[in-house]
Amino acid sequence: MCYNYRMKSYIVGNWKMNFSVGESSVYLHKLQQKTRAYRSIEVVVAPSFTALQPLSLQLDRKKIRLAAQAGNPHDFGAYTGGVSYTQLRGLVDYGIIGHSERRQLFHESDKDIRASVAAALRNQITPILCIGETETEHTFGETEDVLRDQLLGGLSEVSTEDITKVIIAYEPVWAISTTTDSRLASPDEIARTVKFLRHILSDTYSASVAEEIPILYGGSVNPSNAGAYLTVPGINGLLIGGASLIGDQFIDIIETAKKVQS
Ligand code: PGA
Numbered sequence: 001m002c003y004n005y006r007m008k009s010y011i012v013g014n015w016k017m018n019f020s021v022g023e024s025s026v027y028l029h030k031l032q033q034k035t036r037a038y039r040s041i042e043v044v045v046a047p048s049f050t051a052l053q054p055l056s057l058q059l060d061r062k063k064i065r066l067a068a069q070a071g072n073p074h075d076f077g078a079y080t081g082g083v084s085y086t087q088l089r090g091l092v093d094y095g096i097i098g099h100s101e102r103r104q105l106f107h108e109s110d111k112d113i114r115a116s117v118a119a120a121l122r123n124q125i126t127p128i129l130c131i132g133e134t135e136t137e138h139t140f141g142e143t144e145d146v147l148r149d150q151l152l153g154g155l156s157e158v159s160t161e162d163i164t165k166v167i168i169a170y171e172p173v174w175a176i177s178t179t180t181d182s183r184l185a186s187p188d189e190i191a192r193t194v195k196f197l198r199h200i201l202s203d204t205y206s207a208s209v210a211e212e213i214p215i216l217y218g219g220s221v222n223p224s225n226a227g228a229y230l231t232v233p234g235i236n237g238l239l240i241g242g243a244s245l246i247g248d249q250f251i252d253i254i255e256t257a258k259k260v261q262s
Pocket of ligand 1: 014174175177219221239240242
């Protein structure tokens with residue numbers, strides 16, 4: 001199978017529950033001052049809900065796009081505390097869906113996740129569907145089964161017409177910096193997993209779908225390892241937590257993405 005390595009690179013910063021509205025605005029201001037607009041790189045930041053509206057007003061869309069960190073799959077209704085993709089429509093271009101912290105800490109089920117992917121698409125928001133095995137699943141050799149279930153489960157309500165509008169983020173839970181016993185995934189391990197994911201996409205949809213869907217890597221990405229992860233065959237970008245909170249590190253990773261393309 002031949003993958004589309006000339007596809008755009010995605011550099012996505014997941015700020016998680018960090019920064020006040022004011023801090024988010026100052027960060028975005030500096031980021032926009034210090035980064036250039038690259039047509040081949042899509043830079044995306046995912047602030048807290050409270051910052052989305054003010055940030056959307058200061059956003060230079062040629063340089064940066066906004067993502068929601070989560071969303072409620074119902075359009076409207078009695079869902080106290082919820083924010084729906086219908087409400088996010090027009091405010092964000094991307095939605096991070098099924099992040100391992102949402103699955104584990106907020107008990108989001110496969111059903112919620114697949115409904116969120118469908119709701120995002122229905123509202124012109126590109127889903128970034130996160131999948132990844134836990135340390136225990138990894139140790140017991142269950143990685144492929146878990147990833148197959150999360151991938152196909154998350155995509156099961158997506159029409160064949162919309163399938164190439166989805167982005168996948170592979171984030172092994174054991175490699176995410178917020179876990180206590182995190183360790184780095186090696187580029188070889190990631191390459192094998194991405195190959196497996198593209199095979200599943202090819203078997204389930206088609207070879208061209210498998211080629212077109214961007215797959216990002218996430219898990220303790222920082223300026224020193226970003227180049228190695230970005231050059232893993234079949235990887236089209238990065239989902240970054242901790243390092244995206246430090247402006248200089250995030251910019252460094254964006255510049256690395258540009259360098260590895262040239
Ligand atoms: P990390 O987070 O870069 O801090 O490991 C990645 C993520 O949780 O998306």
